[in-house]
Amino acid sequence: MTVRTGQEGVELSDGVSIPLIGFGTWQLDGNDAYDGTRAALDIGYRHIDTATAYDNEDKVGAAVRDSGLGREDVFITTKLPPGRVGREAQTLDASLKALGVDFVDLWLVHWPPNGEARPDTWKAFIQALEQGKTRAIGVSNYSVAQIDELIAATGRAPALNQIPWNPFLFNEREVAELRSRQVVLEGYSPLKRSNLGNRVLQEIAAAHGKTAAQVILRWHVEHGFVVIPRSRRRERIEENFAIFDFELTAEELRSLDALGA
Numbered sequence: 001m002t003v004r005t006g007q008e009g010v011e012l013s014d015g016v017s018i019p020l021i022g023f024g025t026w027q028l029d030g031n032d033a034y035d036g037t038r039a040a041l042d043i044g045y046r047h048i049d050t051a052t053a054y055d056n057e058d059k060v061g062a063a064v065r066d067s068g069l070g071r072e073d074v075f076i077t078t079k080l081p082p083g084r085v086g087r088e089a090q091t092l093d094a095s096l097k098a099l100g101v102d103f104v105d106l107w108l109v110h111w112p113p114n115g116e117a118r119p120d121t122w123k124a125f126i127q128a129l130e131q132g133k134t135r136a137i138g139v140s141n142y143s144v145a146q147i148d149e150l151i152a153a154t155g156r157a158p159a160l161n162q163i164p165w166n167p168f169l170f171n172e173r174e175v176a177e178l179r180s181r182q183v184v185l186e187g188y189s190p191l192k193r194s195n196l197g198n199r200v201l202q203e204i205a206a207a208h209g210k211t212a213a214q215v216i217l218r219w220h221v222e223h224g225f226v227v228i229p230r231s232r233r234r235e236r237i238e239e240n241f242a243i244f245d246f247e248l249t250a251e252e253l254r255s256l257d258a259l260g261a
């Protein structure tokens with residue numbers, strides 16, 4: 001994909017566009033969550049990833065409000081902890097209250113509860129969507145077989161699956177399986193689980209005058225994978241967003257894909 005700005009997105013099956021790059025907030029507590037989100041929005045990110053389990057929705061919400069941006073300008077994702085099965089609606093209401101918003105943009109089942117797909121939980125997600133409390137619904141850490149269970153039970157596929165992802169985890173078959181079901185792939189832990197010192201990455205980074213982290217993030221957006229890097233340092237939040245002024249060649253993309261083989 002030719003992606004030239006950090007605001008460009010991919011269309012979810014729910015009819016909503018999700019910006020390809022977002023700011024991850026796991027393990028950002030208190031001031032780090034507030035300062036990080038403020039910095040990200042200031043730099044140009046328009047998509048923030050949080051979760052009930054991160055215990056920082058109030059700080060993320062305050063940062064969005066204080067940014068001066070309109071609610072509709074920022075894409076907010078939050079997630080249902082698997083332990084809240086049976087209390088889906090109450091949990092989403094608590095998220096909305098903590099964030100200080102009337103709706104989120106994307107609500108995910110954080111993990112398959114007890115390793116199971118749980119169509120009953122998925123039905124509660126569909127209800128929340130119909131009630132306008134979220135603009136799109138999806139899952140995280142689900143296998144394709146578990147996604148198929150949800151589709152079989154409800155006729156509705158998750159709009160997105162958030163999974164660990166980076167060139168070292170690239171798996172063409174998984175990409176094809178998700179695409180054929182119109183499930184957008186969102187990658188998490190893009191940097192933490194990568195070997196930033198890898199020679200192929202380093203050579204490509206040097207050729208573009210970029211860092212290995214930037215090459216990994218650019219690889220995601222060129223493939224149309226949504227990516228949500230996290231940092232508590234402003235200079236890195238900025239570095240991770242400075243990926244719209246270069247393009248990887250087809251050959252570079254192929255050698256990065258091959259890291260996952």
Ligand SMILES: NC(=O)c1ccc[n+]([C@@H]2O[C@H](COP(=O)([O-])OP(=O)(O)OC[C@H]3O[C@@H](n4cnc5c(N)ncnc54)[C@H](OP(=O)(O)O)[C@@H]3O)[C@@H](O)[C@H]2O)c1
Nearest residue numbers: 024025026049140188189190191192213229230231232236
């Ligand atoms: N759905 C799920 O189950 C799930 C699981 C994990 C994560 N997530 C989401 O995905 C987001 C991202 O994943 P993550 O937080 O696990 O890991 P990540 O974004 O891959 O990596 C974060 C780590 O990399 C460092 N870092 C950031 N930018 C860097 C750069 N340019 N160069 C070198 N190091 C850099 C950070 O350190 P500094 O802070 O010191 O910069 C931090 O230690 C999370 O924040 C969360 O929103 C979801």
